[in-house]
Amino acid sequence: MVKAVVLGASGGIGQPLSLLLKLSPLVDELALYDVVGSVGVATDLSHISTKAVVKGYLPADDGLKLALTGADVVVIPAGIPRKPGMTRDDLFSINAGIVRDLITGVAKYSPKAFIAIISNPVNSTVPIAAEVLKSHGVFDPARLFGVTTLDTVRSETFTAHVLGKSPTEFTIPVIGGHSGETIVPLLSLASPAVSVEGEQRDALIKRIQFGGDEVVQAKEGKGSATLSMAHAGFRFVDSILKAVSGTAGIVENTFVYLPGVEGGEAVKKITGVDYFALPVELGSSGAIKVVNVLEKVSDFEKTLLPAAYTGLSANISKGVEFVVSSAAK
Numbered sequence: 040m041v042k043a044v045v046l047g048a049s050g051g052i053g054q055p056l057s058l059l060l061k062l063s064p065l066v067d068e069l070a071l072y073d074v075v076g077s078v079g080v081a082t083d084l085s086h087i088s089t090k091a092v093v094k095g096y097l098p099a100d101d102g103l104k105l106a107l108t109g110a111d112v113v114v115i116p117a118g119i120p121r122k123p124g125m126t127r128d129d130l131f132s133i134n135a136g137i138v139r140d141l142i143t144g145v146a147k148y149s150p151k152a153f154i155a156i157i158s159n160p161v162n163s164t165v166p167i168a169a170e171v172l173k174s175h176g177v178f179d180p181a182r183l184f185g186v187t188t189l190d191t192v193r194s195e196t197f198t199a200h201v202l203g204k205s206p207t208e209f210t211i212p213v214i215g216g217h218s219g220e221t222i223v224p225l226l227s228l229a230s231p232a233v234s235v236e237g238e239q240r241d242a243l244i245k246r247i248q249f250g251g252d253e254v255v256q257a258k259e260g261k262g263s264a265t266l267s268m269a270h271a272g273f274r275f276v277d278s279i280l281k282a283v284s285g286t287a288g289i290v291e292n293t294f295v296y297l298p299g300v301e302g303g304e305a306v307k308k309i310t311g312v313d314y315f316a317l318p319v320e321l322g323s324s325g326a327i328k329v330v331n332v333l334e335k336v337s338d339f340e341k342t343l344l345p346a347a348y349t350g351l352s353a354n355i356s357k358g359v360e361f362v363v364s365s366a367a368k
């Protein structure tokens with residue numbers, strides 16, 4: 040019996056992500072939690088003739104506790120999205136507290152669940168989650184993931200557009216973090232190999248790094264990527280569920296705590312940061328090992344990495360300090 044929980048289920052991402060989870064043959068029970076609207080979303084989805092039993096929860100009457108109890112996987116798209124002109128870091132002041140409080144619930148009611156964090160800024164919200172879990176003595180680095188799958192999805196799509204190929208053909212490592220220059224697509228390690236050089240390569244990399252801005256601008260103040268993110272979030276959760284149910288060899292790019300995952304210390308020595316996105320092999324216990332693609336990056340890609348390390352280092356420290364200072368209050 041697999042129970043999946045969506046925290047922030049009534050939102051722009053939460054609703055289509057919940058729909059995709061309701062359609063999954065791997066989900067038996069789906070708990071939808073939000074501060075508004077989740078009972079309506081759950082009732083709507085419950086009419087779909089697939090096996091998952093759906094229930095909606097609100098904060099009243101221990102809703103968070105009931106939603107999380109027995110969870111196998113918890114996906115978190117709760118929090119405010121960007122408007123044009125904002126950076127993801129501008130969301131920190133509101134979303135940091137939301138993630139801290141929701142993860143406190145996870146620590147108390149479903150400490151063994153796999154946790155997939157979508158809420159931005161991911162570079163900071165994942166360290167926040169880790170610190171909260173640590174403070175409750177239940178942090179398992181193999182089970183905490185920052186969802187960077189949309190960067191992977193964009194890499195596949197935009198690269199395929201440039202080359203006139205099908206996006207489903209490509210596997211591309213996307214490393215670093217989830218904002219602007221911290222997103223580093225490794226086109227030199229694409230499979231099948233892609234040949235893009237010079238201005239075309241630079242434009243492709245920029246488009247992948249700033250793909251989120253493209254959607255924010257096109258939505259003209261009405262939010263950021265929701266449907267492509269729901270797809271990406273579902274792809275990631277589906278990979279976890281498949282790995283947990285015994286499918287071997289599944290690899291996804293995701294943002295993890297390096298010292299806690301096999302192979303992570305070697306990557307930390309190069310990057311100097313504790314959290315980093317890179318291809319991670321998934322198994323029944325979650326993140327089994329990281330794939331050290333840093334050993335193989337091209338000379339050009341090496342020039343992109345210092346900016347990613349600097350940006351990440353600041354974002355990670357900000358997340359850690361937020362939890363330390365909220366605990367002191």
Ligand SMILES: NC(=O)C1=CN([C@@H]2O[C@H](COP(=O)(O)OP(=O)(O)OC[C@H]3O[C@@H](n4cnc5c(N)ncnc54)[C@H](O)[C@@H]3O)[C@@H](O)[C@H]2O)C=CC1
Pocket residue numbers: 046047048049050051052053072073074075116117118119120121130134137141156157158159160161186187188189190217262263264265268
């Ligand atoms: N990791 C990634 O690649 C991406 C991340 N995002 C991020 O995902 C987040 C959500 O985006 P949208 O769904 O578009 O926003 P939205 O505003 O449409 O939905 C957010 C939902 O969170 C709920 N919420 C707020 N506080 C909550 C709490 N304490 N507990 C439970 N639910 C709560 C709201 O009621 C709302 O239903 C944003 O932070 C956005 O930046 C968006 C796209 C891609």
Ligand SMILES: O=C([O-])CC(=O)C(=O)O
Pocket residue numbers: 120121127159189250251252254255263264
């Ligand atoms: O750009 C945003 O704010 C939302 C996001 O993370 C993305 O689309 O990659």
